Amino acid sequence: MKNDNLHIRLRMRLYRDQVIAVGPGKITLLEAIDQTGSISAAARHLNMSYRRAWLLVNETNSSMTKPAVVSSEGGASGGGTRLTDTGRQLIQLYRNAESKALAAAKEDLDALAKLVKA
Numbered sequence: 001m002k003n004d005n006l007h008i009r010l011r012m013r014l015y016r017d018q019v020i021a022v023g024p025g026k027i028t029l030l031e032a033i034d035q036t037g038s039i040s041a042a043a044r045h046l047n048m049s050y051r052r053a054w055l056l057v058n059e060t061n062s063s064m065t066k067p068a069v070v071s072s073e074g075g076a077s078g079g080g081t082r083l084t085d086t087g088r089q090l091i092q093l094y095r096n097a098e099s100k101a102l103a104a105a106k107e108d109l110d111a112l113a114k115l116v117k118a
Contacts, residue, residue, distance in 0.1 A: 006116055008109050010101050012094070021063035027094045029056050030087055033069060037080045057081075064090070 013023040020026070032042035043053035061067040068087030072080055083091075102109070 006113050010098055016063045019059055022094060026056050026060050027091055029053060030068060030083060030091055033081055034083045039081050
């Protein structure tokens, strides 16, 4: 039985106290910032308010030993936002862990999928 409508997704989160330090939404936002070079453009790309994106970036930076994102003020080139080495490492490690977790759970996930209606 094949079910093309079924998609499996893991949603890992690392908590620091009661705050999600790292999770799928924050990783997606970091990836969008890396692609667009700005928090506002990343927020638009993800259909998110600038305020929400800024709060997520602030929470992420506050949770890390070193900032994941840095911004520069305007000026002739208009400023912008970029990921630090920590931010890039955060994305890479999260995506690697996600892939490994899916691979490790494949047998059980396949068995679960067979229980879902096609």
